[in-house]
Amino acid sequence: MYIVTISSELAPAAKVGGLADMVYGLSREMRIRGHSMEVILPKYDCIRYDHVWGLAVCYDNLWVPWWGGAIRCTVYSGHVHGQLCFFIDPHSNDHFFNRGSFYGFHDEAMRYAFFTRAALEFMYKSGKRPDIIHSHDWQTGLTAALLYEIYGPLGMNTSRVIHTIHNFKHQGHAGVEALFATGLNRPEYYFSTERMGDDHNPFAINFTKAAIVYSNFVTTVSRKHAWEAMHTDQGYGMGHTLHRFSSKFGGVLNGLDYDMWNPEWDPHIPHHYSVRDLDDIPGKAENKTVLRQRLLLEQNDRPIVSYVGRLDTQKGVHLIRHALFAAIHNNAQFVLLGTSPEYGLNDYFWHLKHYLNDNPNCHLEIGFNEELSRLIYSGSDMFIVPSLFEPCGLTQMIAMRYGTVPIVRAVGGLGDTVFDWDFSPRPVEERNGFVFESADYHGLESAMFRAFGLYGNSEYWKKIRANCMRVDYSWNHPGTDYLNIYEFIRHR
Ligand code: ADP
Numbered sequence: 001m002y003i004v005t006i007s008s009e010l011a012p013a014a015k016v017g018g019l020a021d022m023v024y025g026l027s028r029e030m031r032i033r034g035h036s037m038e039v040i041l042p043k044y045d046c047i048r049y050d051h052v053w054g055l056a057v058c059y060d061n062l063w064v065p066w067w068g069g070a071i072r073c074t075v076y077s078g079h080v081h082g083q084l085c086f087f088i089d090p091h092s093n094d095h096f097f098n099r100g101s102f103y104g105f106h107d108e109a110m111r112y113a114f115f116t117r118a119a120l121e122f123m124y125k126s127g128k129r130p131d132i133i134h135s136h137d138w139q140t141g142l143t144a145a146l147l148y149e150i151y152g153p154l155g156m157n158t159s160r161v162i163h164t165i166h167n168f169k170h171q172g173h174a175g176v177e178a179l180f181a182t183g184l185n186r187p188e189y190y191f192s193t194e195r196m197g198d199d200h201n202p203f204a205i206n207f208t209k210a211a212i213v214y215s216n217f218v219t220t221v222s223r224k225h226a227w228e229a230m231h232t233d234q235g236y237g238m239g240h241t242l243h244r245f246s247s248k249f250g251g252v253l254n255g256l257d258y259d260m261w262n263p264e265w266d267p268h269i270p271h272h273y274s275v276r277d278l279d280d281i282p283g284k285a286e287n288k289t290v291l292r293q294r295l296l297l298e299q300n301d302r303p304i305v306s307y308v309g310r311l312d313t314q315k316g317v318h319l320i321r322h323a324l325f326a327a328i329h330n331n332a333q334f335v336l337l338g339t340s341p342e343y344g345l346n347d348y349f350w351h352l353k354h355y356l357n358d359n360p361n362c363h364l365e366i367g368f369n370e371e372l373s374r375l376i377y378s379g380s381d382m383f384i385v386p387s388l389f390e391p392c393g394l395t396q397m398i399a400m401r402y403g404t405v406p407i408v409r410a411v412g413g414l415g416d417t418v419f420d421w422d423f424s425p426r427p428v429e430e431r432n433g434f435v436f437e438s439a440d441y442h443g444l445e446s447a448m449f450r451a452f453g454l455y456g457n458s459e460y461w462k463k464i465r466a467n468c469m470r471v472d473y474s475w476n477h478p479g480t481d482y483l484n485i486y487e488f489i490r491h492r
Contacts, residue, residue, distance in 0.1 A: 001486060002036045004130040006119045008112065008139040009102070010039055011260075012370065013051040013080045016102050017310060018254065018394045019136060019166045022221065025257040026134075026482060027083050029475035033483065038128075040119040042097040042111075043076060043087035052078040058086065059126055064118040065183045066092075071114070075122055088118045104341050109174035109207070110181060112139035117182045120146050124156055132486045135163045135215070138172030141207030142182065144214035145196065149184060160489040162482075163211040165220045167391055168229050168236045169314060172207030173198060179205065200237050212241050216489040218249045219482075221392035222413035226251030234389045234412075252482060253416055254392040255475030256401060261377075263402050268374040275403070275469035279462050284378060284403050291379030294372075297333055298360035303455045304333045305448070306380035306404070308373045309395050311340035311349055316409065319386035319444050321352065323407075324362060326448055334362040335376055337369060377402040382451050388439055390414050396433070400468035405461075406433040407447045417473060421464055422450060432467045 005027060009020035023039065030037045041047075049055065055078035063070040076087040090096055096111045105111065116135075120143065123130070135143035144161040176187045184190060191197040196210035212218050220226050226249065229235035230242045242249055263283070264274045270290050273283025292299055305327045307320050320336070327334040340346045346366060353364040365372060377383070383399035385408040392413030396406040400417075408414040418433040419426045434451045436443040454460050 001030075001132060001490070002130045003030055003038070003132045003134060003486065004123065004128060005037070005039045005134045005136070006116065006140045006143055007039060007041060007136045008115070010041055010080055010083070010085065012048060013085075014041055014044060014047050014102065015370075018221075018392065021257065021394055022164075022166065022254045022392075023136060024080070024083065024260075025255050025475050026479070028257060029255065029479035030483075031082070033479065037083065038130075039080075039083055039085045040122065041085055041087050042115050043089035044102060045098040046101055047087075051080055052085070053080075054078050055087075059122065062088075062118070062122055062125060064090070064114070064121045066114060066117070067181050071118075073118055073122075086122065088115060088122065090114065090118065109172055109178055112172070112207075113142055113174065113178045113182050116140050116142045117146060119143070120151055120156075124151055124154065129156065130159050131490050133159050133161045135161060135211065137164070137166050138170055138207040138211075141172055141209075141211035142178075142184075143211070144216070145184065145190075145210045146182065148214055160216045160492065161214070162217045162219065162485060162489060163215040165208060165211070165218065165229075165391075167314075168208070168220075168234060168238055169389075171209070171236065171238070173201065173204040174207070175203060175205075199240060208238060209241050212238070212245055212249070216248065216492060217485050218245065219252050219485070220249075221251065222253045222416045223251035224415045225389075225391045225412035228389070228412060250485075252478050252485075253413060253473075254394065255478040256394060256397045256473050258401070258474040261398050261401050263378055266374055266378070268371045269378045270375075273403070275466055280458075281403060281465070287375065287379040288381075289379075291335070291375050292333075294375065295335060295363035295365070296360075297335075297363055300333075302331050302333050302361065303381035303452065304335055304379065305382045305384055305407075306335040306337075306376050306399075307384050308337045308376055309385070311338040311345050312342075313345075314388055314390075316386035316388050316439060317345060317348075319409075319439065319441075320384065322441050322444060323384045323386065323448060324352075324356075326445055328359060328361045330449070330452060332361075332382075332452060335380060336362075336364045337367075337373055337376055339366055339368050377404055380404045381455060382407055382448075384448075385409070385414055386439070386444055387411055387414065393417070397473045400432060400471060400473070403465045403469045405451060405464055405468055407451050408433060408435055409439060409443070410435045410437050421454060428463075429467055430471070432464065432471055
């Protein structure tokens with residue numbers, strides 16, 4: 001099969017969060033299975049070009065229709081760890097992708113509407129006719145609409161589109177300008193709530209809704225979240241549309257790239273280990289010592305609880321803060337690595353960092369640091385993910401891979417991947433963490449204190465840690481699920 005992915009992120013070159021990991025992991029899995037896979041990305045100035053090999057111009061003078069005129073683009077090709085990618089570089093005064101960071105601008109909807117139109121124009125002009133086009137999140141939500149409304153009539157009518165929603169909170173709204181700029185025009189037609197008109201704002205089109213209506217299949221990133229999006233407020237107003245199109249909507253759990261995340265050869269951790277090592281996994285204990293040295297934590301016999309991730313209200317920041325104090329007041333240590341695009345939240349954690357500066361049992365690192373994140377995953381004992389909602393969540397899977405026991409709230413993908421040591425109905429060998437239901441301090445503490453209790457019993461702790469490391473959350477199963485969907489829509 002010939003598959004082209006259009007995405008705003010790809011790990012590790014253009015990574016903000018789990019979307020990047022997912023696109024990389026799924027692409028790699030498809031390549032391993034013998035399919036032809038290409039990824040189209042914006043050519044941001046902030047890409048980590050040290051992860052891109054052989055970058056070269058492959059299509060100059062691509063004129064992309066925009067506002068009745070056209071913008072000239074140069075398309076570069078290059079490989080990101082074996083994955084063939086195309087990077088679109090527009091030459092216009094808008095400087096859509098030359099702004100020093102990936103997201104966070106006032107004209108976000110127009111930036112990505114342009115990117116999506118440019119990606120399709122590139123495929124059209126360069127003669128690419130993939131069997132499957134896989135688009136991701138609101139940024140590329142107009143893919144199917146542009147394909148079927150503009151490029152289909154021009155002859156690009158053999159491709160089918162699957163769209164994956166990674167986060168319902170961000171849906172992409174724009175006014176009539178997005179229609180005129182992309183050449184869709186006809187606002188009276190598209191603003192209908194039958195098509196892409198937002199259900200809650202009569203003056204906006206909704207990119208995610210456009211994706212659901214026009215794509216041949218729509219997925220979100222876990223089964224549980226698919227249900228939550230349809231039946232609870234976690235769909236952020238998209239429940240009605242999902243019900244309308246429920247026959248082409250489903251949840252597929254993201255996989256984790258087990259080669260990229262592997263404590264047996266991860267180059268960023270000083271001591272390598274595996275579940276086959278001696279019972280007490282000495283390599284992991286040595287990494288714990290190194291982590292403490294690096295973050296100036298006291299060397300003692302306390303467990304380390306950690307958090308790595310965006311500091312976003314979605315992640316339950318009040319619970320993360322509470323976990324920190326619950327840990328240091330109950331004979332544990334706490335490590336946090338995170339950053340937030342919201343100034344208020346970032347400032348809040350900076351204040352907390354200064355306040356706790358001299359505490360030998362906790363460390364807060366505000367920023368994005370892939371290398372440090374790996375040392376934290378491997379050197380900690382427990383990993384906290386108290387999200388208010390979590391479509392899939394990769395951090396709990398990474399933590400488990402590194403033998404760190406997750407403590408999570410039972411939402412979305414967290415509920416699909418972590419099974420409570422004490423209360424899960426599953427067999428003991430499948431129980432791999434601590435789970436709580438209610439998003440409050442009591443809920444969180446109930447799980448944390450049970451984890452601390454088990455840590456005191458080294459025999460059981462070894463068992464739960466081994467359960468974490470043995471579970472298979474690689475791309476093996478999700479890869480098959482996506483292939484089945486590709487095959488299913490390909491012939492429709
Ligand atoms: P989301 O996509 O909602 O941000 P996920 O759990 O799906 O959350 O994925 C987060 C990914 O980003 C993980 O690979 C995690 O290690 C990484 N990550 C998030 N924040 C940081 C950070 N500050 N430093 C390093 N890695 C980070």
